[in-house]
Amino acid sequence: MHHLPSTTALRCFDASARLLSFTKAAQVVKLTQSAVSHHIQALEQTLGIELFERDRSGLKLTKAGLRYWEDISTVLHQLERAAMRAVAGDEVGHRLNIAVPSAFANFWLMPRLSSFIECHRDIMLNLTNRIDGENALISNDDAAIELCEGATPSIKAREILSLVYQPYASASLIERSGVSRDSNGALSTDELMHLLSNAPLIRTSMVGAWTAWIKASGLSSPSLAERAEQGPVYAQASLALSAAMGGIGIALLPKYIVCGAMDTGQLVRLSAVGWKANRGYFLRWPARQSGNLALMRFEAWIASQAEAEAAMPTRD
Missing domain, CATH: 3.40.190.10 (Periplasmic binding protein-like II)
Structure with a gap:
């Protein structure tokens, strides 16, 4: 390879891999659908591999495409956070965005959350609402608490609560x-x-x-x-x-x-x-977030809360 792919091409590929649609990816990266398709084709030519399988049902990542996406998504996320820190200072590096279903937040998370904030004052935790079943990859959140069956390809998971x-x-x-x-x-x-x-x-x-x-x-x-x-x-x-x-x-x-x-x-x-139930509440995050230290501290805290909950005697 004589040169590195452009960040625009990588952003087009990342959005297309997350959404499995050139049309939806175009809306995210603010380009036309044909421009996104062109960037993907050029990227495939540069790499010498096919990134997607294309058929009437839509797009599907090839094995090589999935491996490449896992690698470049981490790099893109690091570039994004670096740019944010450059503009706003180091404080941004300690912000953590977690999406949570409202029922779980109101009845389980919020009554316990003060202990996390008290012990981790350097982390600004932001909570957003998530509808059960929404894909954790299709957002700008660092992680999500979801009602699901656990980990999936490219998504790490920690069980919080069985139901x-x-x-x-x-x-x-x-x-x-x-x-x-x-x-x-x-x-x-x-x-x-x-x-x-x-x-x-x-x-x-x-x-x-x-x-x-x-x-x-x-x-x-x-x-x-x-x-x-x-x-x-x-x-x-x-x-x-x-x-x-x-x-x-x-x-x-x-x-x-x-x-x-x-x-x-x-x-x-x-x-x-x-x-x-065959589903429970899991903390889930894209594999690219595994180096996010604030997220790992949140994971350790919520795991300790889940263990304490499981150890409590059953009430009548």
């Missing part, structure tokens, strides 16, 4: 249903079946949760299985929580989001049976 779902309802809904609880507040199997068969079963973005929980509980019946897929949908867990507290129906929710409502008596746990 075990149990059914909850308000005391007012239980009273309206006419069922009774024993001296310990528990429901008999028959009373639980009656409640589940008559109250709305609130669904969330965790698809199939009710069906899986019913199977795990041993309460399966054709009518109950059918009702599990017919309840109202409240896509965010925080909405389902509010609906359950308001007596709208029964919600399957993980422990972290119901603790406060349980303490105040706004919710009652209907069964000790739990269903563990």
